[in-house]
Amino acid sequence: GNSVTQMEGPVTLSEEAFLTINCTYTATGYPSLFWYVQYPGEGLQLLLKATKADDKGSNKGFEATYRKETTSFHLEKGSVQVSDSAVYFCALTPTDSWGKLQFGAGTQVVVTP
């Protein structure tokens, strides 16, 4: 079946540090891949997405590249801010079940001043 694996948290960083959150997936065909962010007590917000191999999604300084050869979609940001403290979810939607998101476990990121 389909699955998403992402690195466990919490990840604690100092402000302006480089952030990487690893995400790998298992799926048949060519799924679409997403990163969502959840701030405390809130719902999920789409951070970025990629729908085909080698696509790069980017938003608010975050980037992730769809790597089919390594089945990965790692999230990166060059210089984090305290306001980036949140839980980040990697997710996919399979090509044969459009709309049903499969989420990873989530990675909590804590950025300290």
Next chain:
Amino acid sequence: GAVVSQHPSRVICKSGTSVKIECRSLDFQATTMFWYRQFPKQSLMLMATSNEGSKATYEQGVEKDKFLINHASLTLSTLTVTSAHPEDSSFYICSATVQDRANYGYTFGSGTRLTVV
């Protein structure tokens, strides 16, 4: 952009009562809505897929008689937790989409924190 409104944001109810949660797409018509449940510090688990005008499709292990879903219009889906018990306490999140993945993707509501006492 696409906005999904979920109400209420928090609700506390007594054991044995029913609670209704609403999910509305404010500026687009959502042919499909999804309901998720999230336990503390855990990921989201899909409960059911709701299509306008038809019965919801429930994921394995989700009691359809306990979690009633109605999608009566293209802008509103409701989740009713019937005869709630403390183990139903959780964070419930809805997501709405249209069959045009290039435009809207999946827009989430802000979630409902249900506490059953």
